[in-house]
Amino acid sequence: MIACAETMSIVNLHFQILYTMDQEDLVPDTKVQSLDRTFNILEVLAREPNGLTLAEVSTKVALPRSTTFRLLSVLLQREYVRKAPDTNRYRLGPGIIELSSNYLNNLELKTESAPFMRELALALGTIVFLARRQGDMMVYIDKQDQFTSLRKYAIIGEQRPLYCTALGKALILDMDDETIRNLFSKTTFQQFGPHTHTNLDSLIRDIHQSKTRGWTYDNEEAEPGMNCIAAPIRDYRGQIISSISTSWTLDSRPDLEPGKVAVHVMKAAGAISAAMGFHEKR
Incomplete structure (x- = not known):
């Protein structure tokens, strides 16, 4: 659910x-x-x-x-x-407005992102995900791959920790160190893969590097043998409202290089952001 x-x-x-x-x-x-x-x-x-x-x-x-x-x-x-x-x-009251706004924004985001998710999946032959943040977790809200079956919907609604996923880290890319520390103040860092962050300092160093390049990288952090590249999606205010990623297994796609994959992911994120009203300042 x-x-x-x-x-x-x-x-x-x-x-x-x-x-x-x-x-x-x-x-x-x-x-x-x-x-x-x-x-x-x-x-x-x-x-x-x-x-x-x-x-x-x-x-x-x-x-x-x-x-x-x-x-x-x-x-x-x-x-x-x-x-x-x-x-x-x-x-x-405003509670009703907030619920309605979240619902409508989610529908709009999925509608606007769909063609760019399909394009990214076809370009790389990989699986593409869309996610939003809920506290210190991220939740999958859409998925796109080259297969049309009920499997597409299996992961939608599932949650994963922000600290060990490229999607999650992309969602907090605008946060300063203090905000990140407060967000994870009650979080227990668990080891899911060989390179999972096990403490806040390690995560914050990763976020600093990710901010410089504009994309996030999950190198066997959420799951052994899996790589994932993600980038943030912004709305008309310039705020991060979602993130998009693509994932692949290392043994099946040794040809994929993170830096080159990131170019495609950032292009998709930029296109979706533009569709959501974001205009990058020059």
Whole structure:
């Protein structure tokens, strides 16, 4: 399953809602009922740009004011709803905007990157990946190779540590040393391959080298016998929003040289970035 950040937010929200219900609400279908009621409230507020009072929300969703108030309280806490202090009217909050934005941006990114991922895969005869960052992990959001089968979707949604993957390191390429140290302050560095970074200082030295050349390299760090080259993808603000990579096994593709592969990967990353609105300053 895709462990997206927005999905986890909704799950946490739902569990909080369950605990706001009165004992008389605890019927066999309580969980489904509570979720249904919550979404009814959100849908009602979505149709009311000027907001609604507690009484109006209660009437429209046909719930007691006490139950409506408790559900709204959870939504307020999670910022899916906001309340105007002067009018006491409830409206959709920034939490909803964030979820929608993440969803739409992800769709746009995958749509814009698809032709360049295919081009890269065909040019090198390798597998191409697209990823986003989630905390100190990266998550695969798309994959492209020369085979058309259900295997394409097998890895999508899986997570890997940032510190041992080219995709992950590309996602933190703009971070300064202090930010990187804070990000990995609670991370245990595990050995996945013969060259996996086992401490922060080693990782930071790698990031410094990668910043200079503009691309990242996984030389048997995530898995023995595997190489991977990645580059960051930027949006119209110049911020890194994703990364693209290509991977190959050393024994099957001894002809591939990291530096030459990086030229193709950076070209694809640059094209996708341009499609996302990025314009490099000259």
